[in-house]
Amino acid sequence: MKHLLTLLLTTSAMLLSATAHSHDLLVGSYTDGTSEGIYRYRFDSTTGRINTTPQQVLKSSNPSWLTLSPDHRWLFAVNENGAGKGEVSSFSIDPNPVSHVLSPLNQVPSKGDEPTHSSLSHDGKFLFVANYGVQPVPGGSLSVLPVAADGRLSAPSQQLQHQASHVNPERQAGPHVHSVVSSRDGREVFVSDLGADKVFIYRYDPSHATTPLSPANPEAIHLPPGSGPRHLLFSRDGAHAYLTLEMSAQVAVFDYRDGTLVPRQIVDLTAQTEPAAKAAGALHLSADGRFLYVSNRGTTNELVVFVVNEQDGSLQFLQRRSVEGDHPREFALDPSEGYVLIANQKSNQIVVIKRDPLTGLLGDTLQTLEQAAPSDLKFID
Numbered sequence: 548m549k550h551l552l553t554l555l556l557t558t559s560a561m562l563l564s565a566t567a568h569s570h571d572l573l574v575g576s577y578t579d580g581t582s583e584g585i586y587r588y589r590f591d592s593t594t595g596r597i598n599t600t601p602q603q604v605l606k607s608s609n610p611s612w613l614t615l616s617p618d619h620r621w622l623f624a625v626n627e628n629g630a631g632k633g634e635v636s637s638f639s640i641d642p643n644p645v646s647h648v649l650s651p652l653n654q655v656p657s658k659g660d661e662p663t664h665s666s667l668s669h670d671g672k673f674l675f676v677a678n679y680g681v682q683p684v685p686g687g688s689l690s691v692l693p694v695a696a697d698g699r700l701s702a703p704s705q706q707l708q709h710q711a712s713h714v715n716p717e718r719q720a721g722p723h724v725h726s727v728v729s730s731r732d733g734r735e736v737f738v739s740d741l742g743a744d745k746v747f748i749y750r751y752d753p754s755h756a757t758t759p760l761s762p763a764n765p766e767a768i769h770l771p772p773g774s775g776p777r778h779l780l781f782s783r784d785g786a787h788a789y790l791t792l793e794m795s796a797q798v799a800v801f802d803y804r805d806g807t808l809v810p811r812q813i814v815d816l817t818a819q820t821e822p823a824a825k826a827a828g829a830l831h832l833s834a835d836g837r838f839l840y841v842s843n844r845g846t847t848n849e850l851v852v853f854v855v856n857e858q859d860g861s862l863q864f865l866q867r868r869s870v871e872g873d874h875p876r877e878f879a880l881d882p883s884e885g886y887v888l889i890a891n892q893k894s895n896q897i898v899v900i901k902r903d904p905l906t907g908l909l910g911d912t913l914q915t916l917e918q919a920a921p922s923d924l925k926f927i928d
Contacts, residue, residue, distance in 0.1 A: 568593045570882050571602070571647045574890070574897065575610040575624060575923040582919035585610050585624060585638075587649060590926070592883040595899050595913040605649055607636055611922040614665045614674070619927050621698035622649060623674055625662035627922075633657035633678055635665065635692060637700045640927065647927045658703045659688045664726040664778075667694070669733020672753050674700060676727070677738070683721030686711065689738050691760060704757040712744040714773040718794065719744070725793075726778045731785030735806050736760060739776040741793060745769055746776055748807060768808050771795065778829060783836045787811075787860030796825035796843055798853075800861055812861050816843045816851050829877045834884055838865070838907035842875040842889075850878065850887070852907055868909040872896050879924040886913070890921035897921055 572590045576582040584607030589598040610624035619640055626634040637652040659678025666675050673691050680687030691705035709722040723742035729735065729751065738747040748763035755761075770776050775794030781803065782788070788808055790799040796816040801808035817824055826845035832838070832855070839853045839862060848870050853862040870878075872891030879888050880902065887909060889898045897918050901910035 568883075571927040572597060572888070573613055573615075573622065573925045573927065574918060574921050575613045575925075576918065577611060577627070577892070577920035577922055578607070578609050580895075580919050584608065585613070585649070586918070587647065590881060590888075592881055592885060595881075595886045595901060597888075597897065597899065597914060597916050599916060602646070603649060605638070605651070608634070610636065612662075612664045613923045613925045614667060615925055615927070616667060616671060616698070619647075621652075621694075622925075623665055623667075623700070625657065625665050625676060626654070627661050627663055627679075629660045629681060631660065633659045633662040635662060635674065635676055635700055637698050639698055652697070653699045655692065655700045655702045657690050657692075658706055659690055660685070661687075662690075666727050666729060668736075668751060668753070668759070669729055670753055673759055675729075675736060675738075676703075677724040679723050679725060679741075680721060681723075683711070683742075686721030687724040687740065687742060688722070689724050689727060689760075691758075693757075705760060707738075707749075707760065709738075709740050709743045709745070709747060711742040712772065714744060715775075715794065718742070718775065719773070725776070728779045728781065730803060730806075731781055735763060737779050737788075737808070739779050739790065741775040741777055743767075744772055744774055744776065746779065746790065746808065750806075763806060765807060768801075768810075770799065771813075777827060780830050780832065782832065782855075782860060783834075789830055789832075789839060789862075791827040791830050791841060793827045794822075794825060796827045796845075796847075798827070798830065798839070798841055798862065802860065811859065814853070814862050814864070816841060817847050819847065821846075828875060831878065831880060833880065833904070833907065835904075840878070840880075840887065842870070842878060844874045844876070848873055848875060848891075850875070850889070850909065852909060854907065866908055868900065871898050871912055871915070876921070877923045879926060882926055882928055888924055890918075890924050892920055892922055895919050895921075897924070
C-alpha cells in the first residue's frame with residue numbers, strides 16, 4: 548500500500564510538473580479552404596514548440612474570433628459568415644488541466660454579416676458581438692447576446708448601428724464595427740467602427756435586462772478621417788488605451804478619464820506611404836505593461852514593438868520584426884511570455900518567435916506550423 552501511494556504521488560507530481568510547462572492553445576480559422584474550424588493544440592513553454600498533432604478538432608464555420616470566459620469554463624466563437632448567416636457558437640471547457648476538452652453547447656444568429664470580434668461584459672451576463680458587415684448595406688452593427696449561467700447564448704436582445712464617414716468611398720461606404728471592448732471597471736463599452744472613423748461609447752447597465760447599452764456623453768471619439776479604427780486595448784490599470792488605426796497603419800494612445808478617451812499620441816507603424824503597406828491589425832501588451840506589440844499586414848507583414856512609458860502610457864519605438872509569412876491577422880504571447888505565436892492567415896501557418904521578457908525584443912523563429920487560414924489564438928491556462 549505504501550509503495551502504491553508513493554507511486555501515485557510521484558505520478559501526480561510528474562503530471563503537475565508537465566502541466567506547468569504545457570498549455571492548451573486554441574486556434575480559430577477560416578473554413579473556406581481545408582480548415583475544419585477550431586483546433587486545440589498543446590504548446591510547450593520550455594521548448595517553444597507546438598505539438599504538430601492537434602488534441603481536438605471542432606467543426607465550426609469560420610470561427611474567426613475566440614472569446615474565453617475569465618474562469619475558462621466557456622468559449623464563445625463568432626462564425627464570420629456573410630449574407631445574413633453570421634452566427635455565434637458557445638462551448639463548454641473541461642476544467643481538467645491535462646485535457647481541456649471542448650463540447651458544443653449551442654449556436655445562435657448574430658443578426659449581422661461577418662461577425663469578426665466579441666467580448667464579455669464585466670459581469671459575464673452579455674456577449675458583445677461586432678458584426679463587421681462587408682457590404683455597405685446593411686453594413687456592420689453591434690449585437691448584444693444574453694449569456695446564461697450554463698454558458699448558453701440567447702439570440703441578440705439589442706442591436707446598434709452607426710453612420711459611416713464615407714471618407715474612403717470603397718471601404719467606408721457603410722458602418723463596419725470591428726471590435727467591442729469594455730473599460731476595466733465595466734461601466735463603459737467602446738465600439739470601434741472602421742467605417743465611421745469613430746470609437747462609440749456606451750454606458751453599460753445590466754439592470755436593463757434586454758437593452759443594457761445606452762449612448763454615453765460624449766457619444767463617440769473622433770479619429771482622423773480615413774484612418775479606420777480597428778482594435779482597442781486597455782492597459783492593465785485601465786488608465787490608458789491603445790487603438791490600431793487599420794487604414795492609416797497607426798496606433799492611437801489615449802488616457803482613460805471620466806468615462807471617455809482623451810487623445811495623447813498617434814504613432815506610425817510604417818514609413819511606407821502606399822495604401823497596400825498599411826493594414827494595422829492586432830495589438831497586445833506584455834503582462835507587466837512595459838511593451839506593446841502591434842501587427843501590420845498588407846505588403847509589410849511585420850510586428851512592431853514599442854516601449855510603454857510607465858508614467859503617461861506613451862509609446863517609443865523599439866523594434867520591427869518580420870512575421871515570416873503573409874497577413875498576421877492575430878498573435879499571442881504564451882503564458883510564460885517567452886514566445887510570441889503569430890497566426891499568418893494567408894500563408895496558412897502559425898509562427899513561433901522567441902521573446903526576451905526583460906528587453907521585450909523578439910528573437911529567433913523556433914517553429915513554423917502548417918495550419919490552414921488561422922485567424923485567432925487563445926491560451927487556456
